[in-house]
Amino acid sequence: MHPFATVGDVPKDLSERPSFLIGQLGYLMGKRFSELLRPLGIQPPHFGLLSYLADEEGQTQQQLADRMSVHRNVMVGLVDDLQGMGLVERRRHPEDRRAHALYLTDEGRSVLVRANGIADEHDTMLVGALDSEDQGQLLEWLQLLAESNGLAPKVHPALQDAGKSQTP
Amino acid sequence: MHPFATVGDVPKDLSERPSFLIGQLGYLMGKRFSELLRPLGIQPPHFGLLSYLADEEGQTQQQLADRMSVHRNVMVGLVDDLQGMGLVERRRHPEDRRAHALYLTDEGRSVLVRANGIADEHDTMLVGALDSEDQGQLLEWLQLLAESNGLAPKVHPALQDAGKSQTP
């Protein structure tokens, strides 16, 4: 018995803590998805950008930055990358000459389809050890916990830490 | 319907992917635990170190580094921090004069007790929206998935990415 067990209970093992298990698994998810995407030449934030852009083409960088909750400075780099690979195009915005209107190329659409397939594999790797019914129950609980813990849907918190819009 | 839905199905929403939800929640766990620990002046890796040291005092830095799967260079900094706060002591090792034998101070034990309490709160924040029975089921599933995805128990993968022992 530990001398510091003042409340009468033994300190809990890390692997009995849901927060630790989720932390372990969450870190692994980012790393593994990144590796799975490597053959496509993109990273998870690029995948998010392509997905958001597919939802509605012609958006400006600022609009996409707001939706993904990334700083607009970061968006420049993401778009540079994707444009360099020929996956997106910057066109002139029809109403605002300061802004760019972004569009997917055919290659960009193709890469997005493949990336979605990789994400499916990725999900299967994660929850494949559970039967189909349990997978469904787990998904519901995760959605519930994401909401009860204040997470915005479809926004990865790693991208939104930076102060976004304040220009002092 | 999207023009790239070649396989006949619409791309899945990010918040319907267990991998994305776990990724969101996992990132939040690290950030929030870090904030919760701030009043104690320590960070999550320090908490891990204190826990491992409480399991068995007198361990060397290398032993602790192996168990936590951190590089020994990183361990130096963690021990420096904790020693600077008066939470651990470096004593002479009785059998190997190269090594230090590490011990908790009374203050270190006290901080560990409080940190365990904070970790309990942290867990409750995460799963509090589920009833007690569901919390139990979720914990089982998370333990199963951690194992089926190759995670070592009680080792946070963020700390073990660095090559550890190779001295070329």
Place this chain on the structure above:
DNA sequence: TATTGTTATACTCTATAACTATA
């Protein structure tokens, strides 16, 4: 004056190597 996109700078973290003292 505020906003879009861009660039440059600084800061943090971490990875790698190299050094010492012992074994």
Place this chain on the structure above:
DNA sequence: TATAGTTATAGAGTATAACAATA
């Protein structure tokens, strides 16, 4: 020769600020 601990260096990633063009 190998190992425990330490220190220094360099690189990646990220935050902050500043800028030009346009609204």
